[in-house]
Amino acid sequence: MSEISTLGEFGLIKRLTEGIVLKNKSTVYGVGDDCAVLDYSDRQVLVTTDMLMEGVHFDRTYTPLQHLGYKSAMVNFSDIYAMGGTPRQITVSIAIDKRFSVEDMDLFYSGLRIACEEYGVDIVGGDTTSSLTGFAISITCIGDVERGKAIYRNGAKDTDIICVSGNLGAAYMGLQLLKREQMVFEQQWQEMQKLQGEQRETMRRELENYQPDMAGREYIIERQLRPEARRDIIQELRERGIHPTAMMDISDGLSSELLHICDQSHCGCRVFEERIPIDYQTAVMAEELNMNVTTCALNGGEDYELLFTIPITDHEKIANMKDVKMIGHITRPEVGRVLVTRDAQEFDLKAQGWNPLKEE
Amino acid sequence: MSEISTLGEFGLIKRLTEGIVLKNKSTVYGVGDDCAVLDYSDRQVLVTTDMLMEGVHFDRTYTPLQHLGYKSAMVNFSDIYAMGGTPRQITVSIAIDKRFSVEDMDLFYSGLRIACEEYGVDIVGGDTTSSLTGFAISITCIGDVERGKAIYRNGAKDTDIICVSGNLGAAYMGLQLLKREQMVFEQQWQEMQKLQGEQRETMRRELENYQPDMAGREYIIERQLRPEARRDIIQELRERGIHPTAMMDISDGLSSELLHICDQSHCGCRVFEERIPIDYQTAVMAEELNMNVTTCALNGGEDYELLFTIPITDHEKIANMKDVKMIGHITRPEVGRVLVTRDAQEFDLKAQGWNPLKEE
Numbered sequence A, B: 001m002s003e004i005s006t007l008g009e010f011g012l013i014k015r016l017t018e019g020i021v022l023k024n025k026s027t028v029y030g031v032g033d034d035c036a037v038l039d040y041s042d043r044q045v046l047v048t049t050d051m052l053m054e055g056v057h058f059d060r061t062y063t064p065l066q067h068l069g070y071k072s073a074m075v076n077f078s079d080i081y082a083m084g085g086t087p088r089q090i091t092v093s094i095a096i097d098k099r100f101s102v103e104d105m106d107l108f109y110s111g112l113r114i115a116c117e118e119y120g121v122d123i124v125g126g127d128t129t130s131s132l133t134g135f136a137i138s139i140t141c142i143g144d145v146e147r148g149k150a151i152y153r154n155g156a157k158d159t160d161i162i163c164v165s166g167n168l169g170a171a172y173m174g175l176q177l178l179k180r181e182q183m184v185f186e187q188q189w190q191e192m193q194k195l196q197g198e199q200r201e202t203m204r205r206e207l208e209n210y211q212p213d214m215a216g217r218e219y220i221i222e223r224q225l226r227p228e229a230r231r232d233i234i235q236e237l238r239e240r241g242i243h244p245t246a247m248m249d250i251s252d253g254l255s256s257e258l259l260h261i262c263d264q265s266h267c268g269c270r271v272f273e274e275r276i277p278i279d280y281q282t283a284v285m286a287e288e289l290n291m292n293v294t295t296c297a298l299n300g301g302e303d304y305e306l307l308f309t310i311p312i313t314d315h316e317k318i319a320n321m322k323d324v325k326m327i328g329h330i331t332r333p334e335v336g337r338v339l340v341t342r343d344a345q346e347f348d349l350k351a352q353g354w355n356p357l358k359e360e
Helices: A008-017 A065-081 A102-119 A170-194 A197-208 A218-225 A231-239 A254-265 A280-288 A293-299 A312-319 B008-017 B065-081 B102-119 B170-194 B197-208 B218-225 B231-239 B254-265 B280-288 B293-299 B312-319
Strands: A027-029 A036-038 A043-053 A086-096 A122-130 A136-146 A161-165 A246-250 A268-272 A305-310 A324-331 A337-340 A346-348 B027-029 B036-038 B043-053 B086-096 B122-130 B136-146 B161-165 B246-250 B268-272 B305-310 B324-331 B337-340 B346-348
Touching: A008 A102, A008 A122, A027 A122, A036 A086, A036 A122, A043 A065, A043 B086, A043 B136, A065 A086, A065 A102, A065 A136, A065 A231, A065 A246, A086 A102, A086 B043, A086 B136, A102 A122, A136 B043, A136 B086, A136 B136, A161 A312, A170 A197, A170 A218, A170 A280, A170 A293, A218 A280, A231 A305, A246 A254, A254 A268, A254 A293, A254 A305, A254 A337, A280 A293, A305 A312, A312 A324, B008 B102, B008 B122, B027 B122, B036 B086, B036 B122, B043 B065, B065 B086, B065 B102, B065 B136, B065 B231, B065 B246, B086 B102, B102 B122, B161 B312, B170 B197, B170 B218, B170 B280, B170 B293, B218 B280, B231 B305, B246 B254, B254 B268, B254 B293, B254 B305, B254 B337, B280 B293, B305 B312, B312 B324
Parallel strands: A043 B122, A086 A122, A122 B043, A268 A337, B086 B122, B268 B337
Antiparallel strands: A027 A036, A036 B043, A043 A136, A043 B036, A086 A136, A161 A305, A161 A324, A246 A305, A268 A324, A337 A346, B027 B036, B043 B136, B086 B136, B161 B305, B161 B324, B246 B305, B268 B324, B337 B346
16 A cells, blocks of 8 residues: 555545546546636536535445445536536545555546546546545536526426426435444444454454345445436436426435425415335335335435426326326425325425534 | 525515616616626627635635625626726626525625726626525626727747736735634633533633734735725726737736736746735735745736736836836746746746645
8 A cells, every 4th residue: 555645645636536538528627737727609507516524425445446436426516417517627625634546546537537437527636635534525626508498407397297306315214224334244243352262363364254145135325425426417418308397306305406496486385195215125125124115215315316397288298207207296385394194194395414513 | 694595586586686777888788687788889808707615615614605706796897908908897696595695695785886887887687596505606797998909818929028016925824824713712711612501601702703813914815805906907008108018907816817918829938936016915925824925926826816918018107107017028938937946946837726626
């Protein structure tokens, strides 16, 4: 392992950004000056930014650094798609403490670069510095959209159909599984430390090679560690000539996001529990942990699926679209924001989504 | 004092961004959706980003939060000016721990907003989250420049004149002074804790009202805590029809920045010690601390002055420009990167600038 101090700031930046090939016509100049230079001529520019803090947004004990790099980029791409745009560039700021080696940073950056490669995005700048405690990541993504065609949260209208892509709650259940396995491991490690002599040594060796049993759970783990932004949905909506009236990505949970759309569009909504798409593994895991799977789908975050509303006249166009579910409809504001359960009870939607600034 | 948890993430964002009035034609949509939407039509877009970490880039014991907000914005504006551009928008990401109150955040944001007000910049987005320890700030600034007119670091040519704005080393000396006063205070506080009874109480009261004596040092303190980006210099260069061949801002120290320009422009340079502009207070403070003032000017960071090169044919145009000094000239690469001292000795310039990723 090589200490970061052997390279210094500029050496590390050079190593991490070496061989970056700029792919977008809009990228005039990338890493290496005071600013990146971009040229969007007749298109509008989208800007979004996300900050990920160690211990708050990720736990290094179960987050491989390459996945973390991939995810850090992806959550930003997702915001650009959620406006109906295309991500084009990112800037990457990281602060690291002395526990991190050059090879750690290589891994993190390789994840970033794979994400950028797959989604056609250029890394054009950033900042690389040190922190006293923990790893801090701040990524800004710039994208473009045809002039006047950005899809905001404020355009939903009474009678619009509410749609979501993919399925919900999987990333949250993946996180619960990772946390549980981590806890089991730590308990066993503590047990081992109570032992003596050869017994202890044997158990230590076993634990060092410990592989948590994730068989049959790969999907929910992947949803947590390596989410994908829904570029495919945006492309297909475009091809089908569907113009959502409002759209956002689901990062804090369906309830919270629905309330944002209702607030900004000054409307109400009715959502049907039985329509909320849930994957089989998500349901099994919720059962195993004795959690209500609908609650997980409504309030578990980090799905990075798209939530959007379309005019009821587009019903036919969306009906047979793969991986999109109609889960309810927009109403006049006085109807409220309502969840209709399987047994036809009605509840007010509440934003209990993941909120790092609220006391647990 | 109000705990952040009383507001939660969205409440805090609402409070901090309330009443923001967008000023720039290029800002189509600001805070409140997945992305900001910008429109630059026929101009090119500049993007820069900076990360500031508590304990690494600032120390809360002597950094008022309002100044910190101001400075966080300013260091980004400075990068945009250093390309010959105009800053237009910023996104503001912050991570805070439980020590921070709502009022602390109000102060930080008020500093940001004053900076944006003065420089005509819109706050268009960001991220507000929690950290386990310490305050992390990541700001991205977006600006514009006439198509093809961005000034890079790579255009300096043999015989070009090297210029700097303002004076150098002041921010670094201001930091030394702040650190010294902090140390004196801490020593006295420890002394106090050794005392007993009334004596102790008297000294404690004295210390609580302790105001470090900064008389006659206001300038260097201000250079450290509340730097200004050199918009005025960019404007005047434009008015005088001077087109720098290379330009950057001085954030890591003159030596380090000169070497960047020489590297990227494939040239050498000769810089004259006697020409390096140094303020009187900087010199006095260096004397008092028994430091070489030229070393401070060469290697002390955070001046946020502009370093630029101009064709020798523009000599007349720059000669009487207020607050700009010609400090040397660009040479062919084989001449090296040389500092000529007052007594005509020649030294190779070395980048010993502030480097948070190098071991002290």
